[in-house]
Amino acid sequence: MKKYAFNEITPMQYTLILFGTQVGTGVLALPRVLAEKSGTDGWISIILAWALNSVAGLLILSLFKRYPDDTMPDLLVRLFGKWLGKLILLPLLAYFAFFSWTSLVRGLLYVKAWFLPKTPDYIVMLLLTVPVFMVVRNGLRVQARYSEIVFYMTMWMPFFLLFLLSRGHWIHMLPLFKEGWWPIVKALPTTLLSFLGIEVLYVLHPFLQKKQYAVHGFMIANGMTGLLYLLVVIVCYVYFSPDAITLYNQPVLSLLKEIEFRFLERFDMVFLALYLLVISRSWVPYIFSTVFCASQLLGKQDHAVPAVCYMIATIVLVFLIHPTWNESDMWVQYQLYAAPFLVYLLPLILYLYVRGLEAFRGRQTP
């Protein structure tokens, strides 16, 4: 029985949701973070992270290939029974909820720092969550359309960086491996973090209309993310000197500041304002995953009510905590600890478990 036939999405939409989930606020600061950890060799760690992430994604997909009509909550219940399955779902739900929260807070902090320093943060949060909620309360199909249209509307953005490439100095990139492999490996966890987003596959996969394109779509999305990050990082490295780059908090925005028109002085601000579209596109699947898991946990079909609750909770939390950049950095660190378990280890364990089960039952297809 196909449970999710009503909300099927096309391979294109599937690809663009994945891509949209991966690309968020992280990329704005990525060149600095990489430069701090591994100097100008940081771009190599992007390639490594891309490869690692591809492997992890393929693992998730090969797990779900066996259960094409199951989301992660369904699968956990199927494998471990109702109670244990739901118990294992809890950390995943917490992870999604926390990830959505930190990335919402990131967006909030950007808006507050760049545009609305005097507006109370909970009002900014309200402002940002209302459109997101308008998308999330609907079925996945609507969210897929949102990702799709935002992709087409923001496709031009990376190409602006290419203008600056001619003003850069390629000499900054040399020599390669100037401090050996260790700094590159050291930067890997943070780079992996900016590639995160593949965990929405847990929820996304059964909705895909043509399952034979699941791997293609994933590889394209992951490849696009990798290429985008490479472009951004290399342009930043070429443009700024290796020492100066660590001085800028968000090198990408500082870079865009250099673009000036006679009628527009602060291109970076306009760019960031429009970049909010991209950021919101990455919130939508995360919040959907959160509320989807929550509704599955409670045994409800409709996820609009959890979505409302989640939104209100976020606003209230912002009102109570008033998050700062430092706190936000700390939360991102927590994510860094949690992500390997839930994104890389969990599918591996499940995969081995399923294979073991099959061997035990005498190679029956489930």
Next chain:
Amino acid sequence: MFIDGQQEASIYDTKGWPQRSIEDPQLESSLKGAHQGFVETGLQNLALLRRYIPNRELRIEGHTIGRRTKTQLWVVYLEDVAHPEVLLELQTRIGQIDIDAIINTGELAELIEDNSFSPFPQFIVTERPDSAASHLLQGRFIVVVDRSPSVLVAPATITSFFQSVDDYSLRWLIASFIRLLRFTAFIVAMFLPATYIAFIAFNYEVIPMQLFLSIAESRERVPFPPLLEALLMEITLEMIREAGIRLPAPVGQSISMVGGIIVGQAAVQAHIVSNIMVIVVASTAIASFIIPSYDMGTAVRLLRFPMMLLASLFGIVGLTVGLMMLIAHLVALESLGTPYGSPLAPFRWADMKDTFLRLPLWTMNKRPKSARPIQSNRVGHKEPEGDAP
């Protein structure tokens, strides 16, 4: 009628009503399209449609609604092209209407639409038989309402409001240019005053000093903040526009003259509004006139105000949030269960030939997918193909 030698007699409905002769459509005028518009007699309208499509697949289904008025409706469609699911949805919705009277097509549209709280029209209401016929050929449904001079076209997509019959009789390059112009006008009409407010009142660091100074100079003696200034002008303009519609044509002329003088000249000289504001408001108004559909034009006119408010409260972030909400609304909206944002979201590459551009007709040998036709080849016949979406 009895015929000599025949055993059967025929009964004909020869009732007559006072009726208007067929005239040029008022609201949707066209340069090169047909000059016959629908009239208030439903049967005549059906005859007009049949003249365009004398095909045996053309189905006409009668319904009667309205307990008092007993208004007759006809659902018209091409049986081998239109999607049966959409038909079922339309029939169900018409069947569920329980009301005493329906006077106009607009009332029917409101009773069967998907989202009553949306500012956007979810059905095309047209008074042109030629555009109705072309929608039929794309696999859409027409509802002809007796006593109403316009018919309802369903399902609609947002881009279909930017197409006009003239596009297909002009050279395709020119038609494409005009299409692009309409989409630009849509964005300008919705966002220009809001952008002005955001840049002048909120994020003035974005524009260069020189430009800001020259704008500030023209605003120097204006006592109002930009939002108030913009609201003042926009509302005045809306009033002038509304006054022009209701007045008989000769008086309407004088309204536009009075309006033009007051808004254009005197307000600036009296330092109530700035020169630039007049330019902004005037270009917004012109842009909103370019949109061919009146319903879509009114939606844009209305949405301008929340955008202005958001821009004045939150600057360019407010603008982006407004845009986000607009997109969120459009992707969630459906018309008879068919996505309203199609072919943009869900994106359909094949439909792009007739969306922002109008490519030569020989490239369009498939029907656009956004109307969900079950027969995708234009020159196809009865046998439905396997690629129904």
